[in-house]
Amino acid sequence: TPAYSSPDLTTCDREPIHVPGAIQPHGLLLALDADHVVVMASANCARLLGPAGQGPVDQHLRDVLGPGPDQLVARAVEADDMGTPLRTTMPPGAGGLAGSEVDLIVHRSGSRVVVEVEPVSVPVPTQTVSYRSARAAVTRLTQTSTTAELCQQLASEIRLLTDFDRVMVYRFDEEWNGEVVAEDRRDDLNPFLGLHYPATDIPAQARRLYTVNWTRLIADIHYVPVALEPVVDPGTGAPLDLSHSVLRSVSPIHIEYLSNMGVDASMSVSMVKDGLLWGLVACHHYSGPLRVPYDARSAAEFLGQTASQLIDDREKADGHVDELRASVALARLTAALAADTRPVYDALIDDPRLLSLVDAQGVALHVDGRLLTRGEVPPEADLHVIARQLGGASGRATSTHRLSSLAPELARVADVAAGALHIGNGPDRWMLWLRPEIERTVDWGGDPTNKALALAEDPNVRLSPRKSFAKWRQVVRGRSAPWTSWQVAVAESLREHLSSELLRRTHEHTAIAE
Numbered sequence: 001t002p003a004y005s006s007p008d009l010t011t012c013d014r015e016p017i018h019v020p021g022a023i024q025p026h027g028l029l030l031a032l033d034a035d036h037v038v039v040m041a042s043a044n045c046a047r048l049l050g051p052a053g054q055g056p057v058d059q060h061l062r063d064v065l066g067p068g069p070d071q072l073v074a075r076a077v078e079a080d081d082m083g084t085p086l087r088t089t090m091p092p093g094a095g096g097l098a099g100s101e102v103d104l105i106v107h108r109s110g111s112r113v114v115v116e117v118e119p120v121s122v123p124v125p126t127q128t129v130s131y132r133s134a135r136a137a138v139t140r141l142t143q144t145s146t147t148a149e150l151c152q153q154l155a156s157e158i159r160l161l162t163d164f165d166r167v168m169v170y171r172f173d174e175e176w177n178g179e180v181v182a183e184d185r186r187d188d189l190n191p192f193l194g195l196h197y198p199a200t201d202i203p204a205q206a207r208r209l210y211t212v213n214w215t216r217l218i219a220d221i222h223y224v225p226v227a228l229e230p231v232v233d234p235g236t237g238a239p240l241d242l243s244h245s246v247l248r249s250v251s252p253i254h255i256e257y258l259s260n261m262g263v264d265a266s267m268s269v270s271m272v273k274d275g276l277l278w279g280l281v282a283c284h285h286y287s288g289p290l291r292v293p294y295d296a297r298s299a300a301e302f303l304g305q306t307a308s309q310l311i312d313d314r315e316k317a318d319g320h321v322d323e324l325r326a327s328v329a330l331a332r333l334t335a336a337l338a339a340d341t342r343p344v345y346d347a348l349i350d351d352p353r354l355l356s357l358v359d360a361q362g363v364a365l366h367v368d369g370r371l372l373t374r375g376e377v378p379p380e381a382d383l384h385v386i387a388r389q390l391g392g393a394s395g396r397a398t399s400t401h402r403l404s405s406l407a408p409e410l411a412r413v414a415d416v417a418a419g420a421l422h423i424g425n426g427p428d429r430w431m432l433w434l435r436p437e438i439e440r441t442v443d444w445g446g447d448p449t450n451k452a453l454a455l456a457e458d459p460n461v462r463l464s465p466r467k468s469f470a471k472w473r474q475v476v477r478g479r480s481a482p483w484t485s486w487q488v489a490v491a492e493s494l495r496e497h498l499s500s501e502l503l504r505r506t507h508e509h510t511a512i513a514e
């Protein structure tokens with residue numbers, strides 16, 4: 001059996017999914033040395049290739065696949081052009097692939113050249129993929145006006161391309177939980193749109209792998225894995241790294257998960273921006289296996305990447321507009337302060353723009369033993385607690401949208417202060433902007449606490465996927481709207497401005513006195 005097939009002692013994050021020692025059975029895999037002699041092969045070679053595939057180890061590629069395929073692979077390796085599938089027809093012979101059209105997919109893994117042979121699927125009613133169809137799809141993506149519409153369009157394009165029963169765009173949050181933000185599905189299926197799933201459903205090493213390899217297909221979740229023989233590389237003594245393999249056998253834990261969900265075939269496409277995994281296009285088939293051809297998978301990957309880029313560009317542009325607006329508001333506020341003859345802090349607290357500047361509901365200013373406030377603020381004692389929690393040594397702007405996580409007693413005042421933004425200069429000179437709690441309803445696709453509970457009760461228990469995906473509603477309390485990075489930056493600029501304004505006034509004052 002493959003070295004890593006037993007999930008019993010594996011916890012989610014530690015399962016080495018890139019070295020399963022096995023592949024899915026709808027194709028075959030050969031690992032070659034520099035002379036194109038086979039060093040490892042999937043155990044289904046004899047079935048698919050006939051006599052030529054019997055005992056492929058130590059044979060030259062030419063004698064296993066035939067001279068035509070061998071030449072194609074040699075040319076790709078020489079030109080260092082790997083990843084582009086080489087379409088060819090297998091020569092007549094006794095095996096299961098005789099006379100059929102296949103894609104040869106070549107990549108490097110360590111010092112080995114890995115050749116995967118994937119038969120071009122039996123006709124499926126998918127669109128044919130061409131430059132023209134891809135270009136038209138990109139045009140339709142760019143014609144959408146919001147991120148939500150763009151994600152919706154992406155789901156529809158990928159469903160059209162692949163024929164999955166359900167295609168979802170799944171977006172991660174800061175804690176790696178995710179939400180289905182767009183969906184295109186067969187009419188008779190229940191919607192998953194708007195449902196949330198916990199971070200543990202897609203463990204860290206899987207997310208890492210999906211950042212470098214952008215597409216995976218599980219053509220039939222009921223498959224029996226085909227082991228690599230030998231299972232460790234005789235040259236290195238290590239298992240073959242299948243991170244970039246298209247046939248990689250997937251985690252049995254994830255298979256169990258899909259089976260609990262009633263899925264027969266699954267595919268996902270990474271959405272990456274700035275080298276970070278932002279989301280996945282997750283596809284389900286419920287009506288039997290689905291062999292999506294390599295070119296359709298590539299086109300789906302291309303559309304996923306294009307959409308990621310478009311969303312990133314748009315969100316950055318929106319952010320710039322907000323940032324610009326805030327810096328104009330700051331300039332107006334500081335000009336008004338400079339023209340005001342009252343003491344700086346009195347002029348400051350009197351200006352209604354102080355709240356709108358960072359979109360706060362309340363602000364409190366503590367200087368020289370005086371407390372000045374504007375808008376909604378909690379009692380003074382609580383303000384001091386908040387200032388102490390957020391005030392660092394540097395005095396630079398700091399913020400939180402979850403005050404109760406810093407000091408549990410602050411949960412009491414969450415209706416006015418669930419989030420705070422702090423600038424300061426020591427324990428007695430500080431300013432705090434405050435935001436109230438926003439109660440949020442989160443609909444989970446199944447109770448996300450199940451697994452955590454099982455684990456808490458017994459540290460030796462194997463984490464297993466949820467059995468139930470029934471909707472589970474959670475009300476999240478104690479959080480305000482998050483502070484954006486540019487709001488924190490605006491607060492920081494105001495802090496710098498205030499110290500120079502105070503300095504300027506001291507100089508003027510001294511000049512007048514002299």
Ligand code: BLA
Nearest residue numbers: 012017197201202206250251254266267268282463464465
């Ligand atoms: C992988 N989990 C995945 C993948 C998805 C999900 C999309 C990528 C593989 C694929 O394309 O099928 C999760 N799928 C979802 C979610 C939805 C969906 C959230 O359709 C929502 C609609 N999973 C668990 C637990 C573990 C776990 C408890 O629930 C670990 C003990 C593991 N999930 C797990 C692993 C993988 C995975 C190991 C990687 C599979 C692989 O690539 O080998």
